[in-house]
Amino acid sequence: MKNVKVLGSGCANCKxxxxxxxxxxxxxxxxxxxxxxxxxxxxxxxxxxxTPGVVIDGKVVHAGGVPSRSKVEGWx
Numbered sequence: 001m002k003n004v005k006v007l008g009s010g011c012a013n014c015k016x017x018x019x020x021x022x023x024x025x026x027x028x029x030x031x032x033x034x035x036x037x038x039x040x041x042x043x044x045x046x047x048x049x050x051t052p053g054v055v056i057d058g059k060v061v062h063a064g065g066v067p068s069r070s071k072v073e074g075w076x
Contacts, residue, residue, distance in 0.1 A: 001031045002076070007043045007053035007063075008036075016066050017052040024069065030076040 004021055008014030018036055025032045037043060046055055050064035056075055 001033055003035070003057055004032045005035045005037050005055040007046060007048050007055065008038065008051035009040075010036075010038050011051070013066050014052040017054065020066065020069065020072055021054065024072045025076055028073070028076045 002025075004025075006014060006018040006021065008017070014036070018034065021032070022034060025034075043051065043053065046053060046060050048060060048063045052062075052066065053060060053064075054062040054067065054075075061075055062071065
């Protein structure tokens with residue numbers, strides 16, 4: 001199981017990113033635990049200055065804007 005965190009304020013781009021990650025994981029039959037982090041102190045703790053950000057198993061893999069579907073597919 002992969003631990004996935006979507007970092008962001010809850011804006012439309014953050015919600016779209018979370019939905020995209022969920023959809024791709026489901027399509028690829030990858031078991032994930034998705035967590036949405038909206039606390040700015042926690043987000044900055046990852047060094048992410050522009051949201052949405054995505055953290056997989058403790059590693060920042062994306063920051064700023066909605067990632068492309070192909071980029072998300074590459075994570076899984």
